[in-house]
Amino acid sequence: NAGVMQNPRHLVRRRGQEARLRCSPMKGHSHVYWYRQLPEEGLKFMVYLQKENIIDESGMPKERFSAEFPKEGPSILRIQQVVRGDSAAYFCASSTGTQETQYFGPGTRLLVL
Amino acid sequence: DAKTTQPPSMDCAEGRAANLPCNHSTISGNEYVYWYRQIHSQGPQYIIHGLKNNETNEMASLIITEDRKSSTLILPHATLRDTAVYYCIVRVYNNNDMRFGAGTRLTVKP
Numbered sequence: 001n002a003g004v005m006q007n008p009r010h011l012v013r014r015r016g017q018e019a020r021l022r023c024s025p026m027k028g029h030s031h032v033y034w035y036r037q038l039p040e041e042g043l044k045f046m047v048y049l050q051k052e053n054i055i056d057e058s059g060m061p062k063e064r065f066s067a068e069f070p071k072e073g074p075s076i077l078r079i080q081q082v083v084r085g086d087s088a089a090y091f092c093a094s095s096t097g098t099q100e101t102q103y104f105g106p107g108t109r110l111l112v113l
Numbered sequence: 114d115a116k117t118t119q120p121p122s123m124d125c126a127e128g129r130a131a132n133l134p135c136n137h138s139t140i141s142g143n144e145y146v147y148w149y150r151q152i153h154s155q156g157p158q159y160i161i162h163g164l165k166n167n168e169t170n171e172m173a174s175l176i177i178t179e180d181r182k183s184s185t186l187i188l189p190h191a192t193l194r195d196t197a198v199y200y201c202i203v204r205v206y207n208n209n210d211m212r213f214g215a216g217t218r219l220t221v222k223p
Binding site: 033035043069089092101102103105106107 | 145147209210211212213214216
């Protein structure tokens with residue numbers, strides 16, 4: 001009974017490069033959420049997706065960040081032209097529906113040099 | 114969503130019950146109380162949630178006051194592995210956004 005999978009677990013990028021974070025939801029879950037946790041802070045909601053649709057991106061920065069959840073394959077959080085302030089832990093959660101409990105993955109720790 | 118207030122830190126002796134309080138005095142009638150914990154920067158782990166009635170599962174018990182303005186998470190027999198940051202979250206049932214505050218850092222001591 002695999003939980004939410006995220007990869008890579010650790011990612012190092014230089015300023016200006018692109019970062020791609022992947023999230024595979026739990027089996028049977030079609031709703032995916034992305035959160036960001038800056039050092040010593042709580043998690044902050046970024047975006048909520050269902051298969052092939054972005055439902056709520058109210059927490060996403062307006063520039064450089066994008067997310068997708070294709071019909072086949074994992075959800076992808078993409079950060080273009082990374083800056084040092086993007087260094088954080090990025091967590092993905094999944095659920096069976098909007099009204100259901102969210103279960104979190106282990107996170108991807110992004111370090112921008 | 115209603116705001117929650119939790120003590121920043123608590124200690125508990127191993128084997129004893131850990132009682133973690135949460136104040137949510139502005140909670141609305143359609144808002145649930147959720148508890149998650151985060152062990153040493155791992156992904157948040159779901160513990161329990163409830164609306165009005167007390168709830169119990171294999172991990173913990175949740176006691177919600179009758180006026181719903183506060184709740185207590187109870188870990189009946191704390192172990193060293195329960196050392197974590199515990200988050201109390203008030204959430205409208207169909208809201209996408211789980212609002213994580215600062216939480217309570219619980220340290221279980223031998």
